[in-house]
Amino acid sequence: MLQVPGHIRGIKPYVPGKPIEELERELGIKDAVKLASNENPIGPSPLAIKAIVEGLGDINRYPDGGCYYLREALSERLGVDREWLIFGNGSNEIIELAVRTFLIPGDEAIMAQPSFVVYPTITQAAGGRSIIVPLREWRHDLERMVSMVTERTRIIFIANPNNPTGTINTRAEMDSLIRAVPEGILIVIDEAYHEYVTSGDYPDTLEYLKDGRDVLILRTFSKIYGLAGLRIGYGISRPEIIGAMEKVRQPFNVNTLAQRAALAALEDTGHLRRSREVNEEGKDFLYGEFRSLGIEYVPTEANFIYLILKEKNSGIVYNELLKEGVIIRPVGDRYVRVTIGLPQENIRMIKAFKRLMGRGIKI
């Protein structure tokens, strides 16, 4: 009998946000709203769609394994050499490449909780140990994370902004972490929601790289660029780090259409601006509604909001909202995360919250 190794048996499966079509099938409705996966509600850039349509005739060929044109465009935009970039099938794949490159069984990776659930899964799949540091006041407790460093620490994961809380760690806090972490540990700074941040205290992490620190910055086209379904993200780091990860990367990991769409999306500054505006307006609207309903929330720097429930009833809130045709994300038993949507989607969600409250469900 084939044995599944213990460290694989112990992995908790990733639970994705419920697909809209699935809920519509179940409820027999046509207008469900998904505010569960931090996707861009305005959709992809029309320029990206055009690039995809134009690229369709080429999909008999393998993609460009080096992502030449996208690499050129990003290296110019970011002011880094081309060898400082690595592309992945979503930034998820870059997380996986980092772990597979730098961590061997028994090694440790330090991460916060709650934070992006993929860090512990990938660490465990590689036979590593996840060292979990609870958030403090909804933010990464960087001092405590540094204090957990041992001889076996290989990676520290920091999501900035953090998912699911939407909080950031400031430049000053990150500077102290960078100073305190001993050499030889890779600091992965996951900036999936980078383009949504409005705080003036948000660190420019490229500076750390230019200072020669062992930092890997992660960015993605899945969020503000609206290309989650195509799967494309990238990592920025020094060539020694990128070069090692390149050895582990599959040759054709990023498909042709994703590369072309990402390049076009990058050029569409209007789409980026509109996406930010819709997010800011939605944020203000939802803050106002939550305040008037007495729903406690954590102020966000991203495109989602973390709600602190009055009781341990996140499962009930989630299921009852589903019946209203609204998909959100429960986190643990006392919290839910809601993505900021289009105005009509936000209104729909608030109405659903009101109906739940009207039925005596505490939120």
Ligand SMILES: Cc1ncc(COP(=O)(O)O)c(C=O)c1O
């Ligand atoms: C913090 C964080 N990092 C990475 C990702 C993964 O994004 P991608 O679609 O690029 O794999 C997400 C997606 O939800 C995220 O929240």
